Amino acid sequence: MKSKRTLAALLAIFLFISVIAAGCGSGKSEKTTGTRDEDALDKLTLQTKWLPQSQFMGYYVAAEKGYYEEEGIDIEILPGGSDIIPEQRVYNGTADVGITWVSSLMKYQAGGWDLLQVGQIFQKSAMLLVSKTSAGITSPSDLAGKKVGSWFGGNEYEIYALLEANNLDREKDLELVQQDFTMNQLLSAGIDAASAMTYNEYVLLLESGLAESDLNVIDMNDAGVAMLEDCLFVSKEWMAENEDLFVRFLRASIKGWADACADPEAAGQIVYDADQSVSLEHQIRMAKEVAKLVVPEGFDPSKIGYIDMDAVEQTADLAYKYGLLSKPAVISEETITSKYWEEAAAQ
Structure with missing residues (x-):
């Protein structure tokens, strides 16, 4: 009777150790597969x-x-x-x-x-001034007498630098107007030149059906006034x-x-x-x-x-x-x- 109880106790201990070993083995496997706790x-x-x-x-x-x-x-x-x-x-x-x-x-x-x-x-700066070729703006000096769109709010300073670098008074020689974040004002001829980022608004103009040949571009990098x-x-x-x-x-x-x-x-x-x-x-x-x-x-x-x-x-x-x-x-x-x-x- 005593031997049976001893055998049962030993069996229980063996099973307990097996379970613990299996658990440890499972954890080791997770670690070696490179999984990471979120x-x-x-x-x-x-x-x-x-x-x-x-x-x-x-x-x-x-x-x-x-x-x-x-x-x-x-x-x-x-x-x-x-x-x-x-x-x-x-x-x-x-x-x-x-x-x-x-x-x-x-x-x-x-x-x-x-x-x-x-x-x-x-x-590089992505800022451009874009106009339709019909406006005849092929250089900064051609902005004289024109309506030029700006988003203002800190986005206007490259335009200011461009104008001064080309001896244009922003108060007298042209009209700076508030531009929205579409290109509708340029498309509808409400303004002669519009601010545009190379990666967004300029792309919108091309997606509207205009070709690159329909547009003139003044690049702030080329003009030496990039920020x-x-x-x-x-x-x-x-x-x-x-x-x-x-x-x-x-x-x-x-x-x-x-x-x-x-x-x-x-x-x-x-x-x-x-x-x-x-x-x-x-x-x-x-x-x-x-x-x-x-x-x-x-x-x-x-x-x-x-x-x-x-x-x-x-x-x-x-x-x-x-x-x-x-x-x-x-x-x-x-x-x-x-x-x-x-x-x-x-x-």
């Missing part, structure tokens, strides 16, 4: 400047291809809009990283906001606690942008799938134009996100000269730094 990912929110569109395709591509997850990041891309100011969202902690124009960021920095520029995605646009920025307080997280975010983003610029058709499809607010055709055409800003002709793709300090200085000079800034911008390690880009690009 709770282990570091959360990061990115505030864009506008609605979901191919202007931001590099981030959507990186998210879709799992580049952020590979870096241990659970990213949330927050859409912008006419009532959303990225600088405010980052400053108050609603978002971790923001996208804005460099001149706009400088304005907030000059106001005492502790914001830091940490990457430059667009290497930098889409950059990445953070609050200094957030960065002080999240340097490693930001470097991982930037590394994944650079990878996404490289893929997007190499295959803008696929990138346009990814953005369209994320938010079908405009047509697939428009997203793809936009993506092709955005790629030219991120990786311009002759630009090394390995330098995506690089901050060109000469271009920053030009933006600062124009912003001060034409009244966006009340005093010269402070350009130092306190307002702009490339060290995180250098770390991300090196790995």
Whole structure:
């Protein structure tokens, strides 16, 4: 009787050990397959400047291809809009990283906001003045006596610089008028020349049925008055606690942008799938134009996100000269730094 009880006890112990061993084996198997507990990912929110569109395709591509997850990041891309100011969202902690124009960021920095520029995605300005060939505007001097559309709200300073560089008084020599975010005023001949971004409003004109030969274009880059646009920025307080997280975010983003610029058709499809607010055709055409800003002709793709300090200085000079800034911008390690880009690009 005693031997039977002993045998039963030994059997019970054997079964218990087997169960424990099986459980441990299961956990080891999960770890070796590379699966990751979602709770282990570091959360990061990115505030864009506008609605979901191919202007931001590099981030959507990186998210879709799992580049952020590979870096241990659970990213949330927050859409912008006419009532959303990225600088405010980052400053108050609603978002971790923001996208804005460099001149706009400088304005907030000059106001005492502790914001830091940490990457430059667009290497060229996308701002154009577009007119129908029938208006006869083939050079800036031809703007004299014409109605010229501007969005204002911080978007007018390249136009101001263009006019002064060509000895045109913006108060006397032409009429600057408020332009909406469609191209209807130009199409209906309400204005002679319209502001347009290469990747959006200019594309809308072509989609309306006009051919490139029907349009004349003044490019701010060619005119020597370009100001930098889409950059990445953070609050200094957030960065002080999240340097490693930001470097991982930037590394994944650079990878996404490289893929997007190499295959803008696929990138346009990814953005369209994320938010079908405009047509697939428009997203793809936009993506092709955005790629030219991120990786311009002759630009090394390995330098995506690089901050060109000469271009920053030009933006600062124009912003001060034409009244966006009340005093010269402070350009130092306190307002702009490339060290995180250098770390991300090196790995």
